[in-house]
Structures are given as C-alpha cells and as structure tokens.
Amino acid sequence: MSFQAYLDTIEKKTGLTPREILAIAAERGLDTPPLKPAAIVDWLKDDYGLGRGHAMALVHVIKNGPTISEKHVGTDGVHSDASTELWLDGAASNPAAGQA
Template identity: 40%
Template structure:
C-alpha cells in the first residue's frame, strides 16, 4: 500500500492534471525566477500562469523548503 501524500505534495497530481506540466518543470520555473519571496512567487504563478492560489502556494512552499529558503 502506498502512502498518501500530505501537505503541499497532496496538490501535485491535480496541479499536473490541471496545468499540463510535470511538477519538476514547475519547480524549475520557480527556481530560475528572478523572484525569491514566497508571496511574490505565488502571485507570479497566479498572474503569469493562471494558477489558483492554493496550487501556487503549495508549489512555492515545497520548492522553497527543498532549497532551504
């Protein structure tokens, strides 16, 4: 039996389905962005990529946590 993802990762399947890109691609976009503050990145994903707030927030939180920011 597989573990059900918790926290930000629980959004990943629906993000991939809704926005048509793999999570690693989204995380690469976040990492290469000139922005570095959490809410700046969330607002950028919402404005430039049409992402909903919850999905953007989950991606940014997970990506920044991975990079230790």
C-alpha cells in the same frame, strides 16, 4: 486534499510537472533567498491561473524541497499523504500511484 494531490492537480491544470515548474521558478530567480511567496503566488496566478492554495503548495516545495511533515502521513483524513516524500516528476510516472 493531500499535498501530493495538490501537486498532481497543478500538473493537470498547467501541463507541467512540479519539477518543470520548479525549474522555471529557478530561471526567474524566484527560488533564491529571501523567498518571496507573494511573488511566486502572483506569477503562478498570472501565467498558469493557479489559485492561492495550489500556489502555496509550490511555495512550500520551492522553500523546503520535496519533503513534508509526518503530520498527515498515514492518517485517515482528507489531507493524508502516503509518504513524507513528494513525487515531482509527474503523476503518470509516480511509482506510488494507486497506493494509499
């Protein structure tokens, strides 16, 4: 699953865009150093039923912003992403939707 697909699945499971979840994390103080991934994972599991993999995708975005490594960009594998920039404003509004 691509990194963007993780975020899109999180939106489907929670009804919230990744940006909305980031705002809630900020309200809870979960985005301030030192970042505590376990606290974020526990919160996402308890409040939204997200598993560790999806939660860790959000931990990455909370820690690093919407940029990912070029490692899988443009590859043919299942983890291939179209860009190093992740779309946080909802799958339906993603201008790159349908492009691969």
